[in-house]
Amino acid sequence: MQLLNEELYSVLTFMAVVHAVIATPLISYLYHPSKRYVNYRRRTIQHCRRDTELRILVCIHEEESVFSIMNLLKASNPTFEHPLGIYVLELVKLAGREHPLLINHQFHRSRSSKVTATHRIISAFRHFELLHQGAARSQHFTTITPYTSMHDDVCSLALQKSASLIIVPFQKLESAAVRGVKKNLLGKTPCSVGFLVDKRIVSYYGMDSLAKAKFHVCVIFTSGPDSREALAYGARMVENLETRLTVVRLIAEDELIDDLVEAKLDKKAMAEVKSLIGYNNRIEVREERVRDGAETSRVLLSLGDDFDFILVGRRLDVESPIVAGLVDWNYYDEELGIIGDIVASSDMKSKASVLVLQQQSTVEDLMPNLKI
Numbered sequence: 253m254q255l256l257n258e259e260l261y262s263v264l265t266f267m268a269v270v271h272a273v274i275a276t277p278l279i280s281y282l283y284h285p286s287k288r289y290v291n292y293r294r295r296t297i298q299h300c301r302r303d304t305e306l307r308i309l310v311c312i313h314e315e316e317s318v319f320s321i322m323n324l325l326k327a328s329n330p331t332f333e334h335p336l337g338i339y340v341l342e343l344v345k346l347a348g349r350e351h352p353l354l355i356n357h358q359f360h361r362s363r364s365s366k367v368t369a370t371h372r373i374i375s376a377f378r379h380f381e382l383l384h385q386g387a388a389r390s391q392h393f394t395t396i397t398p399y400t401s402m403h404d405d406v407c408s409l410a411l412q413k414s415a416s417l418i419i420v421p422f423q424k425l426e427s428a429a430v431r432g433v434k435k436n437l438l439g440k441t442p443c444s445v446g447f448l449v450d451k452r453i454v455s456y457y458g459m460d461s462l463a464k465a466k467f468h469v470c471v472i473f474t475s476g477p478d479s480r481e482a483l484a485y486g487a488r489m490v491e492n493l494e495t496r497l498t499v500v501r502l503i504a505e506d507e508l509i510d511d512l513v514e515a516k517l518d519k520k521a522m523a524e525v526k527s528l529i530g531y532n533n534r535i536e537v538r539e540e541r542v543r544d545g546a547e548t549s550r551v552l553l554s555l556g557d558d559f560d561f562i563l564v565g566r567r568l569d570v571e572s573p574i575v576a577g578l579v580d581w582n583y584y585d586e587e588l589g590i591i592g593d594i595v596a597s598s599d600m601k602s603k604a605s606v607l608v609l610q611q612q613s614t615v616e617d618l619m620p621n622l623k624i
Contacts, residue, residue: 295443296612298477298484298521300416306488307337309415309443311406313430315369317421318376320450320605324419325380327467327561328485329492330387338390339413340377342370343402343433352397354405370394399429403436411442422447422587422608424596434587438566438610444481447566447587449596449606466494470559470604472552472591473501473522474574476514478565480521481611486563487525496534499525500555502548503541504573545578545590552594559604564592566610 300306306328310321330336346352357374377390391413395405410418418441420434437445471486473479483499490497501522509515522537529535540551555562566589570579578590585593592608594600 294612295414295416296481296484297416297444297488298481298611302334305335305337306417307339307413307415308417308419309339309341309406309410309413310419311341311343311421312373313343313421314423315373317448317450318373320448321419321421322376322380323465324448324561324605324607325388326384326465327469327489327492327495329489329495330384331491332386334488334491335386336384336388337413338377338381338388339409339415340373340390340392341406341409342373342392342394343406344394344396345429346396346398352395352401352405354409355394355396357392357394399433402433403440406433406437407440407442415443417443418445419607420445420447422449422585422596424449424585431587438587441610441612444609444612446607446609447592449588449608451596451600451603451605467492467560468496468498468558470498470500470555470562472562472564472595473499473518474565474568474591475518475572476565476567476569477517477611478567478589478609480517480565481609482563482565482607483521483525485607485609487528489561490528490532490535493534497536498559499535499537500551501537501539502551502574503539505541505543507573542574544573544576548574548578548591549594552591553599553601555595555600555602557602557604559602562595562602562604562606564595564606564608565589566592566608 297306308325308328310325312318312321325336325338328336357370374392377392381388381390393409395402395409397405406418409415418437420437422434434447467489469486469489471482473483486497486499489495499522525535526537529537542548542551566587568575568589568591575590578594585596588596588606588608592606595602596606596608
């Protein structure tokens with residue numbers, strides 16, 4: 253007995269095709285996996301309570317970046333009162349495996365006696381933890397996945413561990429695939445994210461020297477949430493008695509204030525730092541008035557070479573006179589923003605490592621605006 257005649261078979265085939273043509277793009281339009289990373293809570297350095305652990309997820313793609321990251325973590329001033337929770341995620345491109353893999357090294361112990369890059373990375377951060385016993389703790393993970401979806405593992409782990417900051421090393425000569433991972437993070441991260449550019453010729457800092465390192469940190473403050481995040485990070489660093497902080501505020505002449513809320517938040521953030529100067533002579537605030545992007549470049553390029561770190565916000569209003577004439581510059585790195593790209597360029601006299609920060613956007617922040 254024939255179960256399907258030719259006419260019924262044709263109808264079922266046609267319906268299956270129509271379903272595939274319509275349903276697939278409709279689901280893609282209505283469902284965005286990245287929406288699960290959108291947070292209703294502030295997970296930033298600025299909003300992290302000082303009596304709680306600051307949780308940082310560090311991403312390692314190249315083993316050479318380990319010591320520059322640890323140097324930044326040391327400058328972050330881990331103490332018993334304000335400890336660091338460090339989550340180390342090694343990023344490995346999927347090659348030859350059928351399925352992506354996320355390895356939790358707290359539960360997975362390698363049986364091989366061969367010393368690999370993963371072993372060295374874990375060993376380095378465990379040594380760092382021992383040097384700051386009680387002030388820092390670390391957990392270690394490895395993700396083996398395609399570059400196209402690697403940001404999902406980063407964001408998922410940051411969300412799971414309630415991280416306030418993701419630190420990602422950045423190199424200008426990286427492949428387009430690796431750069432794609434970082435661009436995806438900018439739009440989907442559930443917390444603040446920072447791109448670390450290590451400009452020093454020697455990026456190896458002896459492990460023992462980390463216990464007694466002195467730092468001079470510069471924060472370049474323009475306006476907006478990213479600049480406030482950079483300022484908050486600098487303020488945390490200068491709580492260390494061995495750290496000095498210089499804040500360079502760029503003020504645009506004749507700029508019309510079109511967002512009073514943001515302007516008040518900027519003013520409040522600067523006032524809080526200035527209030528510390530009275531009893532902390534390791535803080536200096538310089539205000540530089542600029543008319544256009546050319547003067548901004550001049551101020552930035554004139555910074556001295558006595559800084560260890562320069563912190564800067566990534567985004568800035570494209571209409572601001574601070575970047576007038578620079579917005580049309582086609583050669584800046586999108587991940588760093590215009591100001592960050594100038595500071596990280598080889599034209600800078602300073603050999604300081606540069607951290608470009610983007611503050612987390614919560615649900616109420618996700619409104620159309622002109623940002624770069």
